[in-house]
Amino acid sequence: MSSKPRTLYEKIWDAHVVERRDDGTCLIYIDRHLVHEVTSPQAFEALRVAGRKLRRPDLTLAVPDHNLPTTARLDAEGRRVPIADVESASQLATLERNAPEFGVRYIDAVAPEQGIVHVVGPEQGFSQPGTTIVCGDSHTAAHGGLGALAFGIGTSEIEHVMATQTLLLAPSKTMEVRVEGALGAGVSPKDVILHVIGVIGAAGGTGYVIEYTGNVFREMSIEGRLTVCNMSIEGGARAGLIAPDETTFAYMRGRPMAPAGADWDKAVAWWRTLPTDPGATYDKVVVIDAADIAPCLTWGTSPEDVVPITGVVPDPMSFADPSKQVAAQKSLDYMGLTPGTRMRDVPVENIFIGSCTNSRIEDLRAAAAVVKGRKVAANVRQALIVPGSGLVKRQAEEEGLDRIFVEAGFEWREPGCSMCLAMNPDKVPAGERCASTSNRNFVGRQGPGARTHLVSPAMAAAAAVTGHLTDVRELEPAA
């Protein structure tokens, strides 16, 4: 008897069901749990109070990222630089205490492997195809780029996973986002996902897990796939997935926590069974022509507020939905923008290249290729490059990228979430604008009153050297 064709999502789900309940929910086994300083303290405390241990400390990996300043972490004598912000210092100290107490593997603030949790997981081989991965963090969806079912969870769920290594979940609906054709010049994975969110809307993925299919994703590097899946949550989806393939296996091979030896062969054999079967159906299908995707950016305060860089600030009245008209007007007021202004004419005072969306080595290479031989424009007050991990930083330094950035006038920082969100000293001043490679342009996200334009690394670099939002395709060759 041949079994019903299944999607990638259904295969991973089925492989992790511990128990099916009558109401349709399932107890799902969790393979990997990532932990950072912001969302873990209450969960550890609850375990402590209940006298419980972690069920599988060996499947748990903790690393600080959100609150860490990105300036030097050791002074000239090699001592840890104290953290000025009291709450940040306390959260970081709490994680540092909780990890050894509960036997959790911990990458500390000054370890060479430290970085943003969603950069570290794949890099260490901790995140693997076909696994279920959770973290108290909405951008956990990133790990779906490896073909893992990865999603963010809340504090009580964190505690549940810590205590039982399972979660009670309702299955999601499935959405296929198929992008086929040839991407144009200057169009990066970030542009692809911004375009997708522009098409489906910030709530378009609600209740769904998205699988990205089509030649565009098949031909994309793992770094690019992580960028795409990372922002699934900005389209409202629970998670994003891309089927594991030879590119995935080549990426996984030899990573410190990846399977090795006979385990490797077994793992690859299982990973090969995961791609969606021919004939399997999705609850919803969205088809996008790659040729329609331009280098793009956001103009408003929702990730769905996307226009091509060749476009103009939209007129709120151009939206059919009355509530969107109101929201767009509010966005424009906050952003200090007037309808009809060419996006390319908008000046920026801050540049942020980093975050779990765009801080991997390919992102830094793409930015450096634009910056090389140029200088940060005089009106740009802050231009930060924040590698996603210490290993990305080291690799970039080996390739000489740091010199390119520093000579151009960028600041070369230590790894962390940095200016992606205002939980550490890296902030955009009120009323100022930032071309940012991060994933959220919400009101106040980069600091109270800060105005965020989400862009790709190449577009952020182009804005840095011209001082205004810029079509990276139109930059004159560097001198």
Ligand SMILES: CC(C)[C@H](C(=O)O)[C@@H](O)C(=O)O
């Ligand atoms: C602090 C954390 C809980 C939060 C998240 O869940 O995503 C942060 O990482 C973010 O990007 O907003």
Ligand code: SF4
């Ligand atoms: S880099 Fe930004 S989006 Fe990613 S985990 Fe940190 S704060 Fe969240």
